[in-house]
Amino acid sequence: MESLTRNNYEIWFLDYLDGQLSNEQLETFLDFLEQNPDLKQELLGVSGVSLAAGVESLDQKEQLLKSPADIPGIASMDQLCIARMENDLPEEEARMFDFQLNEYAELAEKYAAFQLTRLNPADSVIYPYKKELLRKTRILSPWIITAISSAAVILLVWFLWPDPPKIVTPGLAKIEQTATSNQLPSTNIQQPITDNRQPTTIIPVNEKPAKLESSPREFIPMNSLSHKSAGAGPRIPDPQSTKILLASNYPSAIINSVTAADALTLPQYALQLFREKILGEDRILVRRTRFSMWEVAGAGVDKINSLAGTNMKFNREYDSKGDIMAVSFNSRLFDVESPIRDQENR
């Protein structure tokens, strides 16, 4: 700001009245007033000027008020009606609108028409297939988990044992040869196979552990076997003999259509069921993927882990041909690792 002189004091006056002067400027200004008493009197005269608000008011202001009906164009009135209906109007405008509803019949009529457009939920519409949408919680009781665990452990012990007992059934072996050479003629299949059967003998290959010796496996003579008792699992020696046992109940055409590649032994069939029913694996996947007890055992261990929250591991090692070479089982209680010697168990 320029220095204060008698030529520019008006600017300083205005800044003083507006409170825009700094402390330093204020001191300068007050000194200037002391030195110029005439200007001091002038300042006092200026600061006394103030404008008072008038008391005049406009009569009949209500004539200027507009109602929604006065809004030019129907669309605007429609908009107002909808806005009121949708609670989009500010509180004051909504109150005004409600007031105008009583005053203007046209507006009230229009608003009533809009209110009819409000959709009411049709409660009578019921979705009839709710049950299909509901999901079931699968709750496994501890005894089921225990049973599955036990079964898995038994399977593991059975296949991890270095030399599992081998079962030989001479009678079935003969039938197998005949069936293979003659492509399973229907006459042979229809005949009861008990005629030429000889008692089955169990030939232990190696020495068995004490527990197994103390409770030797029960021998089941072939003439007591039927297709219903064929579910004895490992006691059925080989696929072909099993095929013959099952074939006795089916027409020859069906039997002949079954190739050796399609045939399953009862243990394989049981394992297939196990994978499908118990493990819940996809049916097509089960039939297309490599069928091995080791894969099933691994899947069983995984299933137990998921159900029981354990962290057991069942690892398999394969050679370059894809044949299993060794397996290992790790859990909190024990670890075991074993090479697979018996090709039949692969």
Next chain:
Amino acid sequence: MTVNDYNRCVNQHADAVYRFLLKNIRDKEKARDLVQDSFEKLWINVEQVSAEKAKSYLFTTAYHKLIDQTRVDKRMADWDKVNMSEYSHSEQYSDVMEKLENGVARLPADQRSVIMLRDYEGYSYKEIAGMTGLSEAQVKVYIYRARVFLKEYVGSVEALV
């Protein structure tokens, strides 16, 4: 969201979702399929969706499936091509709701959906915008246009009474 939450959701919202779809698409079988698809999607994402947002998730899914289905059916209407005067009338109808439903069926799909979400389920503009992917302003415009159309379609109060 647990299995129980999901099942509760089925019991609480299946009717509403079905009603929303049925009123839009007017085909029971297709509406049923879309309900199943919507709940199937909810089930697939059951761990990601909280129970509080399940209803909104269901309606969002149902809306988008509805739009897809409508496009497939080539029933999308262009609002600009709709001549409202064709739907105006002065006939007298004893059943207003029936007339209204006919009017709703003639709405463009996007307007029909948003006005149903607004009236049937009481969603706000913001919630509907979140479900449909429209802006709040668009939702508001669609609702306003739908109401004007329905009002013209249903007719004046005198004609109805």
